[in-house]
Every structure is written in structure tokens, then in C-alpha cells.
Amino acid sequence: MPPLQSKYFQLPMSPAQPLPSQKPIHNPKTPCPLLRLELRDLSSDGARTFLTFINAAIVLQEAIDGIFRYLYTENCHVPTTRSVTLVLRSMPGVAYTTAKDLDNDHKEIHFSTDYIEGIAKERKEKEMLGVIRHEMVHCFQWDAEGSAPGGLIEGIADWVRLKSDLVPPHWKQEANGDWDAGYQHTGYFLEYLEETYGEGSVVSVNEKLSKKKYEEHAFWRDLFGKEVLTLWKEYGKKLEEEAEAKGEALNSNKAAEKEVGVDHEPKTDLSLKDLNDGGTPDVLR
Numbered sequence: 372m373p374p375l376q377s378k379y380f381q382l383p384m385s386p387a388q389p390l391p392s393q394k395p396i397h398n399p400k401t402p403c404p405l406l407r408l409e410l411r412d413l414s415s416d417g418a419r420t421f422l423t424f425i426n427a428a429i430v431l432q433e434a435i436d437g438i439f440r441y442l443y444t445e446n447c448h449v450p451t452t453r454s455v456t457l458v459l460r461s462m463p464g465v466a467y468t469t470a471k472d473l474d475n476d477h478k479e480i481h482f483s484t485d486y487i488e489g490i491a492k493e494r495k496e497k498e499m500l501g502v503i504r505h506e507m508v509h510c511f512q513w514d515a516e517g518s519a520p521g522g523l524i525e526g527i528a529d530w531v532r533l534k535s536d537l538v539p540p541h542w543k544q545e546a547n548g549d550w551d552a553g554y555q556h557t558g559y560f561l562e563y564l565e566e567t568y569g570e571g572s573v574v575s576v577n578e579k580l581s582k583k584k585y586e587e588h589a590f591w592r593d594l595f596g597k598e599v600l601t602l603w604k605e606y607g608k609k610l611e612e613e614a615e616a617k618g619e620a621l622n623s624n625k626a627a628e629k630e631v632g633v634d635h636e637p638k639t640d641l642s643l644k645d646l647n648d649g650g651t652p653d654v655l656r
């Protein structure tokens with residue numbers, strides 16, 4: 372009698388069709404590097420929260436698409452990043468981006484699960500998307516061979532976050548201090564340049580950082596015909612004028628309310644209450 376053939380094998384199934392809403396929205400002009408996700412401890416609350424809110428298979432490529440929508444045109448030089456690994460692990464701070472010692476084209480984004488745990492419930496998804504968008508910019512931006520001011524690099528990353536509508540509630544525009552203090556401080560300044568000197572201004576800033584070492588005087592004069600400190604002062608003046616106009620509008624509204632006896636509940640200042648993002652400095656390479 373011939374031996375019975377084992378039937379304990381799995382029959383191949385017809386491949387599942389992804390739901391239309393689950394397909395990554397990929398712009399064919401943007402790079403499509405190898406994307407990886409590494410969860411160091413699945414039992415951590417931060418990792419569980421991440422998996423609840425974020426579909427990394429879609430979100431990472433969407434972040435790259437979003438960056439190329441604002442920071443690159445067809446004529447720009449594009450960095451040769453070949454892989455991005457998102458590593459979720461317990462660590463202090465928020466997140467940072469690094470590259471492999473032997474090959475700068477392989478990037479790693481480290482994102483703190485402790486930080487994710489601490490984000491207010493209603494802000495979790497948007498905050499995680501915002502942090503990923505910021506760090507992904509570091510994987511695809513130029514830095515003048517490492518000579519660009521760190522504050523400009525961070526400002527470009529937060530400018531992309533701003534354009535992507537992923538702004539945390541505590542961000543505010545301000546023109547005190549240095550133009551290259553970084554993060555949203557510089558990000559809003561870049562947005563002012565974009566609004567004042569035309570769409571594509573920040574594309575030009577990033578593109579110029581691809582060509583040679585950063586030299587402050589020539590860099591800003593070539594792009595905008597002015598020193599960066601002059602541009603910064605102009606920005607400060609515009610903010611002052613806007614604040615004055617707002618103050619006047621507020622005063623006239625108050626006067627009008629007094630006349631007709633309108634009363635309001637006092638408003639709380641959300642921008643001071645929600646400080647989850649913390650603005651902890653991250654590291655580029």
C-alpha cells in the first residue's frame with residue numbers, strides 16, 4: 372500500500388486586494404526608499420499607542436511625499452537616501468535622526484515611546500505624525516555638507532511640518548532672539564520669506580544648501596538680495612504691525628461689546644496649556 376500523502380499543507384490563496392483607502396498615496400516623482408519599522412518593546416504603552424494610531428506602511432511614504440510637495444521641484448538635486456528605519460524605543464527626549472557610520476544614505480529615526488505615552492490623548496495621532504514629518508525632513512534635506520547652521524536645518528524641518536498642517540497648539544510666531552534659533556521660531560521666519568518673496572523661496576534655500584559650504588553673507592544675498600539680519604528685522608516689523616492691528620481690532624471689538632452689553636466667558640490660553648511637544652532638541656547625524 373502506498374504511503375498516505377500528508378495533506379497538512381496550506382493551499383495558496385488568491386492575493387488579497389488592498390482596500391482603496393489603504394493604498395499609500397505615492398507621488399511618482401518622489402523617492403521610494405526601503406522603509407522599515409523596528410519596535411524594540413511591543414509591551415510598552417508607547418508602542419501600543421503607536422500601533423493603534425499609525426499605519427507605518429502608509430504614513431512613512433506619505434511623509435516623504437509631503438516633504439517633496441513643499442521642499443523640491445523637478446529641477447532640484449535630490450539626496451540619495453536609500454533606506455529609512457523608524458525605531459521606537461524607550462529613551463529621554465522626543466526623537467532624533469541619525470545615519471549609519473559607513474553609509475550616509477541609510478537613515479534611522481529614533482522616536483521615544485516614553486514621549487508617546489505622555490502625549491495628551493486627543494493630540495496623540497497628530498503629534499506623532501508631526502514628529503515623524505519633522506524627522507523625515509532630516510532624511511531628505513541638504514545641509515551644505517554639514518556646514519549649515521543647525522537652527523536653519525531645524526527651521527526647515529518645522530517649516531515642512533507647518534505647511535503639512537501638523538502644528539502643535541503651543542507654537543507661536545516670534546521675532547525676538549536670533550533668526551537661527553531653530554524649530555518653529557525659524558520655521559515661521561521661513562514662511563514669512565515664502566509669503567513675501569514668493570512661493571518656492573524655501574525650495575531655493577534647500578537647493579542652495581545642496582551645492583556648496585554655507586557662507587552666510589553670500590548665501591542670503593544671492594537668494595534675496597539682503598543680509599539675513601535685515602530679513603529678520605523686516606519680519607519682526609511685520610509681526611509688530613500685525614500685533615498692533617490685532618490690538619486695535621480687539622480694542623474696537625471690546626468697545627463695541629461694551630456699547631451693546633455683550634458678555635463672554637473668559638477664554639483659557641491653550642497655547643500655554645499644551646506643552647507636550649516640549650521642543651526637545653533633536654540631532655541630525
Ligand SMILES: [Zn+2]
Nearest residue numbers: 525528653654
Ligand atoms: Zn530636528
